Amino acid sequence: MIPANETFNGTFPFEPRFNQAAGFRMHYVDAGPQHAQVVLCLHGEPTWGYLFRDLTSRLSTHYRVIVPDHMGFGKSETPADRSYWLQDHIDNLERFVLSLDLREITLVMHDFGGPAGMGLAARHPDRIARIVSVNGPTPFGQASQLERLMANAAEAPWFQWIVQAHAAGRLETVLGELGFNILSTLKLNGFERNEVISDSWLRAYGSHFANPSDCLGVIGWAKGFALDAHRFEMPDAAAQRAISSKPALAIWGMADRTLGAAHFLPLFSELFPSAPIHRLPGVSHYSFEDAPVAIASLIEAFLQQTTQRALA
Known part of the structure; x- marks a missing residue:
C-alpha cells in the first residue's frame, strides 16, 4: 500500500482520506467545495486515483470531486481474505457512496470503473445525475453486451495475454511482480505520450x-x-429507464487497443442514443494520460451545459 501522505514529488497533492464502510481501509480524495455538485471518478486496471490528478485539479475549483481507490489499488488496503471480482468492487463502491450519502452524482468512469459505476447506477439510479464514459464500458443489461465484450476480448492484446497466461499457469506469477513490470503492462494496454514517463x-x-x-x-x-467470475449488475426496467434518461457523454481515445471503440461506443449509444460522443484520434487506452487537458475541458463543458439546462 502506498503511504498515505505520498505525493510523488507534488504530482498528487491531495489530502488523503479513508473510509471503512466496505470493511477495509479505502482511500479516497475529496477535493473542492463540500456542497457543490459531486463528480465521482472511478478508475480501472491497474491504475488508481492518480489517473485523475489533472481532472481533479481542474474541476475541484467549482465541483466536489471524489476519487476512491478500489480495494487492492492505490492507497487502499489489499485484504488477503477478500475476493476481487467485479461484484465485490460494486459492493464496496455502494457501501462507500451510501456512507457519505452522495447524491446527484456525475459518474466519470475509465476502464473497469465503467462496469463498477454502472453497477452502482443499477442499484441506485436515484443518486445518479450524469454519466461520463472515458474509455470505460457502460454495460447495462443490453442484449448485445456479452457479444460485444467477447468480440473485443478476441482482438485485444491484454485480454489475449490473460487467457494465454492463465492457461499456462503463469498469470499470478507475472502479475504478482507488477511493481517490476508496471511499464510493460501499461504499454500493453496502451498510452501514446511517452514523455509522461518519469521516476515519479x-x-x-x-x-x-x-x-x-x-x-x-x-x-x-x-x-x-x-474464470468468467465477474458478474455484471443487471438493472431492472425502472433503473434502465431512469439511467437512460440522464445526460451522458462518451469520450474515447480511438487508438485504444484494449477497449475498442468499435465494440463499446455502440454499447454506449444503445443506452444513450442522443448523447454526444467525442472521438480522440491518436489517444490510447489510458486516455487521461494521453489527453488530460482535452478530456478535462470536454467534461467541464458538459457539466456546465447540463447544469444550465437543468436550471432553465
Whole structure:
C-alpha cells in the first residue's frame, strides 16, 4: 500500500482520506467545495486515483470531486481474505457512496470503473445525475453486451495475454511482480505520450504492487476474466429507464487497443442514443494520460451545459 501522505514529488497533492464502510481501509480524495455538485471518478486496471490528478485539479475549483481507490489499488488496503471480482468492487463502491450519502452524482468512469459505476447506477439510479464514459464500458443489461465484450476480448492484446497466461499457469506469477513490470503492462494496454514517463510517474503506478500479496487486486480482475467470475449488475426496467434518461457523454481515445471503440461506443449509444460522443484520434487506452487537458475541458463543458439546462 502506498503511504498515505505520498505525493510523488507534488504530482498528487491531495489530502488523503479513508473510509471503512466496505470493511477495509479505502482511500479516497475529496477535493473542492463540500456542497457543490459531486463528480465521482472511478478508475480501472491497474491504475488508481492518480489517473485523475489533472481532472481533479481542474474541476475541484467549482465541483466536489471524489476519487476512491478500489480495494487492492492505490492507497487502499489489499485484504488477503477478500475476493476481487467485479461484484465485490460494486459492493464496496455502494457501501462507500451510501456512507457519505452522495447524491446527484456525475459518474466519470475509465476502464473497469465503467462496469463498477454502472453497477452502482443499477442499484441506485436515484443518486445518479450524469454519466461520463472515458474509455470505460457502460454495460447495462443490453442484449448485445456479452457479444460485444467477447468480440473485443478476441482482438485485444491484454485480454489475449490473460487467457494465454492463465492457461499456462503463469498469470499470478507475472502479475504478482507488477511493481517490476508496471511499464510493460501499461504499454500493453496502451498510452501514446511517452514523455509522461518519469521516476515519479513510475513510482505512482508501480509502488502499490511491491510484493505478490499487494497484487491481489490486479490479479483478481484478470483472473476473474479468465474464470468468467465477474458478474455484471443487471438493472431492472425502472433503473434502465431512469439511467437512460440522464445526460451522458462518451469520450474515447480511438487508438485504444484494449477497449475498442468499435465494440463499446455502440454499447454506449444503445443506452444513450442522443448523447454526444467525442472521438480522440491518436489517444490510447489510458486516455487521461494521453489527453488530460482535452478530456478535462470536454467534461467541464458538459457539466456546465447540463447544469444550465437543468436550471432553465
